[in-house]
Amino acid sequence: MAGFRIIAVGRLRKGEEAGLYERFAGRLVPPPIVTEIAEGRGSAAEVRRREASALLAALPDPAFVVALDLGGAAPDSERFAREVEQWSSLGRPVCFLIGGAEGLDASVIQRADRVLSLGAMTWPHMLARAMLAEQLYRAQAIRNGHPYHKADRPYS
Numbered sequence: 001m002a003g004f005r006i007i008a009v010g011r012l013r014k015g016e017e018a019g020l021y022e023r024f025a026g027r028l029v030p031p032p033i034v035t036e037i038a039e040g041r042g043s044a045a046e047v048r049r050r051e052a053s054a055l056l057a058a059l060p061d062p063a064f065v066v067a068l069d070l071g072g073a074a075p076d077s078e079r080f081a082r083e084v085e086q087w088s089s090l091g092r093p094v095c096f097l098i099g100g101a102e103g104l105d106a107s108v109i110q111r112a113d114r115v116l117s118l119g120a121m122t123w124p125h126m127l128a129r130a131m132l133a134e135q136l137y138r139a140q141a142i143r144n145g146h147p148y149h150k151a152d153r154p155y156s
């Protein structure tokens with residue numbers, strides 16, 4: 001399967017979030033390519049707009065864009081694994097976009113082919129990056145029948 005790209009606002013500094021991200025991203029074959037966008041300045045709307053221009057400019061052509069946003073659909077892990085496989089079969093670079101403290105601008109949501117929620121709670125963007133890496137690794141485990149994913153728990 002071709003690799004994923006993560007285009008995210010902010011710099012992941014050495015620390016616990018980076019360790020968590022590396023733990024899962026390092027198990028992905030191939031590991032994701034990460035592009036980091038500088039945090040915008042100004043009012044919340046300006047920040048979103050500036051970050052949106054940089055995020056959209058960083059997209060390769062013809063990207064399949066998955067925007068991480070609270071307003072998106074929240075599939076379970078098995079469904080996410082199936083979707084990831086389907087997106088990967090399109091022959092387009094699959095790019096996950098993660099916003100900064102002010103969230104993603106409407107223009108990014110409009111450009112997205114899919115808007116993905118990690119649940120109804122708001123997570124810090126660096127944690128969202130690590131959680132995305134974990135779910136991509138889980139999707140890989142589901143696809144490969146690896147025991148990392150215990151499909152029947154907690155019900156069996």
Ligand SMILES: C[S@@+](CC[C@H](N)C(=O)[O-])C[C@H]1O[C@@H](n2cnc3c(N)ncnc32)[C@H](O)[C@@H]1O
Nearest residue numbers: 068069098099103104117118121122123125128
């Ligand atoms: C601190 S959050 C932004 C919060 C902002 N007030 C909003 O409502 O979008 C930073 C980024 O992390 C990601 N994020 C945080 N929680 C998320 C969730 N539950 N689902 C999907 N993405 C999330 C999104 O990309 C978001 O733009």
